[in-house]
Amino acid sequence: MKDLPARRLLLVHAHPDDESINNGATMARYAAEGADVTLVTCTLGEEGEVIPPALAHLAADRDDALGPHRVGELAAAMKELGVTDHRFLGGAGRFRDSGMMGTEQNERPGAFWATPVDEAAAPLVDVIREVRPQVLVTYDPDGGYGHPDHIQAHRVAMRAADLAADPAYGTGAPHTIAKIYWNRVERAVLEAAFDHLRTTAPDIFPGIAAVDDVPGVTGGDAITAEIDGSAYAGAKAAAMRAHATQIVVDDEDAFFALSNDLGQPLLTAEYYELARGVPGSVGGTREDDLFAGLPEAGADAVAETGVDSVREAGAGAVREGRTGAVRDGASGSASGAGPDSASGAGA
Numbered sequence: 001m002k003d004l005p006a007r008r009l010l011l012v013h014a015h016p017d018d019e020s021i022n023n024g025a026t027m028a029r030y031a032a033e034g035a036d037v038t039l040v041t042c043t044l045g046e047e048g049e050v051i052p053p054a055l056a057h058l059a060a061d062r063d064d065a066l067g068p069h070r071v072g073e074l075a076a077a078m079k080e081l082g083v084t085d086h087r088f089l090g091g092a093g094r095f096r097d098s099g100m101m102g103t104e105q106n107e108r109p110g111a112f113w114a115t116p117v118d119e120a121a122a123p124l125v126d127v128i129r130e131v132r133p134q135v136l137v138t139y140d141p142d143g144g145y146g147h148p149d150h151i152q153a154h155r156v157a158m159r160a161a162d163l164a165a166d167p168a169y170g171t172g173a174p175h176t177i178a179k180i181y182w183n184r185v186e187r188a189v190l191e192a193a194f195d196h197l198r199t200t201a202p203d204i205f206p207g208i209a210a211v212d213d214v215p216g217v218t219g220g221d222a223i224t225a226e227i228d229g230s231a232y233a234g235a236k237a238a239a240m241r242a243h244a245t246q247i248v249v250d251d252e253d254a255f256f257a258l259s260n261d262l263g264q265p266l267l268t269a270e271y272y273e274l275a276r277g278v279p280g281s282v283g284g285t286r287e288d289d290l291f292a293g294l295p296e297a298g299a300d301a302v303a304e305t306g307v308d309s310v311r312e313a314g315a316g317a318v319r320e321g322r323t324g325a326v327r328d329g330a331s332g333s334a335s336g337a338g339p340d341s342a343s344g345a346g347a
């Protein structure tokens with residue numbers, strides 16, 4: 001039996017490349033620190049545009065072979081970040097990229113956007129109950145910028161977090177995620193970075209994006225955590241570069257462009273809004289660690305006693321110790337007196 005690592009981070013993203021753009025430095029940092037970093041990607045990004053002319057034939061309106069290619073790009077990116085646990089929701093190809101909002105791809109059978117939230121949440125509940133993360137990172141309710149797969153990823157992640165905590169749902173020991181964060185970018189920081197782009201490298205890409213083109217932009221007040229990823233800037237840039245059909249990164253690792261050829265800053269500080277849970281910082285200052293305020297978990301096996309006790313974890317209760325038995329889904333021996341879904345009247 002092997003105990004789970006003390007710190008366990010789960011990220012839920014819509015397409016391959018979103019994780020590296022939004023959270024590459026954060027993922028590299030926690031992987032390097034020995035935390036359990038799990039990425040769940042909801043689609044293969046089959047509807048993405050293709051940047052390299054030599055690969056243009058992969059696009060959905062030609063060979064429709066972009067999805068499998070992006071599986072390889074994601075694997076290469078995760079290698080750069082040191083992340084070994086990356087999965088596709090329900091298995092690769094279970095849910096298809098829904099395309100941009102308002103396109104006919106939105107409602108195609110199998111499209112992620114056209115899938116009922118509970119149906120898509122079910123395989124994520126399994127992951128949550130296996131990995132038992134203390135921290136979940138996903139998008140805000142608008143998906144950062146309104147892409148249907150990003151909105152759906154938000155809904156599915158939030159719903160799965162609720163269902164995973166519900167002893168009456170499904171099989172496996174319930175698990176409550178102590179802290180849920182939404183990806184953010186600080187407007188003032190971004191504006192300064194765009195100014196830098198305009199003054200130092202105005203011609204590096206055919207055009208320059210607008211601040212409001214960047215997903216998750218918000219005022220500083222909404223941001224509750226800031227991860228300084230400067231030590232992992234190279235890893236983040238390399239991971240972004242691995243998504244070669246989707247992203248071009250400049251030689252200095254300072255800027256990048258998507259298929260629209262519009263340059264934007266490559267930020268190595270990454271920003272978050274705590275949407276659920278107790279902040280671990282005092283006096284309203286920003287957290288510099290997504291696990292701040294959580295008990296150092298995993299030191300010993302503490303019985304899972306159900307939803308209510310785990311909700312207190314942010315206030316200091318130690319409830320997150322885990323045994324191999326729980327990871328295997330055989331929760332009976334590890335469970336305490338509380339509600340126990342191991343016998344699982346499946347929902």
Ligand SMILES: [Zn+2]
Pocket residue numbers: 014015018147150
């Ligand atoms: Zn995306």
